[in-house]
Amino acid sequence: DIQMTQSPSSLYASVGDRVTITCRASQFIHRYLNWYQQQPGKAPRLLIYHTSTLQSGVPSRFSGSESGTDFTLTISSLQPEDFATYYCQQSFSVPDTFGPGTKVEIK
Amino acid sequence: QVQLQESGPGLVRPSETLSLTCTVSGGSIRSTSHYWGWIRQSPGRGLEWLGSIFYNGDSHYNPSLKSRLSVSVDTSASRFSLQVTSVTAADSAVYYCARVYGGNSGYFDVWGPGSLVTVSS
Numbered sequence: 264d265i266q267m268t269q270s271p272s273s274l275y276a277s278v279g280d281r282v283t284i285t286c287r288a289s290q291f292i293h294r295y296l297n298w299y300q301q302q303p304g305k306a307p308r309l310l311i312y313h314t315s316t317l318q319s320g321v322p323s324r325f326s327g328s329e330s331g332t333d334f335t336l337t338i339s340s341l342q343p344e345d346f347a348t349y350y351c352q353q354s355f356s357v358p359d360t361f362g363p364g365t366k367v368e369i370k
Numbered sequence: 371q372v373q374l375q376e377s378g379p380g381l382v383r384p385s386e387t388l389s390l391t392c393t394v395s396g397g398s399i400r401s402t403s404h405y406w407g408w409i410r411q412s413p414g415r416g417l418e419w420l421g422s423i424f425y426n427g428d429s430h431y432n433p434s435l436k437s438r439l440s441v442s443v444d445t446s447a448s449r450f451s452l453q454v455t456s457v458t459a460a461d462s463a464v465y466y467c468a469r470v471y472g473g474n475s476g477y478f479d480v481w482g483p484g485s486l487v488t489v490s491s
Contacts, residue, residue, distance in 0.1 A: 264434075297477040306466055306481035307417070318479065350417060357475045358432040361417035 265289050265353050269362035275370040282338040284365045286351035289332075295355035296334045298327055301348045301364075310349075311336065341367070372397035374467050374482035382461075382489050388454040392467030392482055399448045400425045405470035407478065408441060408452045412463035422474050423450055430474040462489045 266289035276282050286296065294314040299307035309318045311327040314334060324339040338345055346369055351362040378390035392406070399406065407422035421431040421441045431439050440453040454461055465485050468478035 295475075299478075306468075306484050307478070308481070309477060309479050312471075312477040312479075352417070352477070354472060354475045354477055357430055358434070359419040359475055361419070363416050 264358055265292060265356060265360050267351055267353055267360050267362040269349075269351060269365050271365060272363065273366040273368060275368050276341050277370045278341055278343055280341045280370075282341050282345075282367060284336045284349050284367075286334045286336070286362050287332055288334070288353055288355075291332060292353045292355035294329060295353055296327075296329065297352045297354060298325075298336045299350045299352065300345075301350065303347075307350060338367075372469060372480050374469065374480060376465060376467050376482045376485035378465075378485055378487070380486055380488060382457050382487060383491055384458055384489055385456055388457050388461060388487055388489070389451065390465055390467075390485055390487070391449050391451045393447075393449045394469075395448070399443065399445055399450070403471060405430075405474050405476065406443065406450045407468050407470045409466045409468055409478065410461075410463040411466065411484075414460075415463070418463075420452065420454075422470050424474070428474070457489045459489050461487070463487060 268287045298311040301307045314329045315327040326337045328335045348364045348366045350364050373395045382388045405422040408420040423429040423441045438455045443450040467482045469480040470476045
């Protein structure tokens with residue numbers, strides 16, 4: 264199975280901050296990397312698929328990029344509704360695997 | 371707007387079979403662009419993909435659980451189902467159904483709200 268790691272596991276930030284979350288795959292996944300946001304008690308919500316394509320309805324302050332096996336989710340200006348846990352997922356090969364999550368908390 | 375809704379018992383006895391159903395509304399389960407999948411989430415295991423199925427019955431499973439999993443589809447009722455046999459406490463989790471875009475291994479673009487399943491005697 265392809266292992267996914269995320270860093271940091273948690274971070275504290277303020278409204279308006281620029282936030283960057285990194286996800287690393289244990290092997291090459293050819294940009295088949297997706298990002299989800301999960302609010303407490305809710306199902307995950309797709310934000311970005313295939314590394315950098317914004318899902319319909321997702322604000323443009325969210326963006327994704329990659330460098331080799333490292334992938335980055337950036338929130339350009341953190342909003343109150345963005346405090347949540349973020350997960351990456353690889354869809355390059357079965358079984359799909361998720362990262363352990365990054366919790367974004369209010370400073 | 372496609373919506374998914376899980377249903378099934380919230381409590382399952384150890385060694386028994388966990389059964390959940392996901393009802394699809396607002397769209398067709400016969401979509402040729404989507405599979406339909408099951409994912410679970412627990413504090414110890416995080417998010418874990420279990421399996422996915424196409425409307426024609428083509429199914430794929432997580433190899434680590436394959437011997438205990440079964441996913442089926444009922445297109446006439448617009449629903450698909452999950453069975454996990456011989457459950458233990460480690461199978462306690464929130465179970466989500468989701469729509470999969472991009473083949474049997476893709477991204478999950480629509481999710482159900484989740485169904486909490488506890489395995490306990």
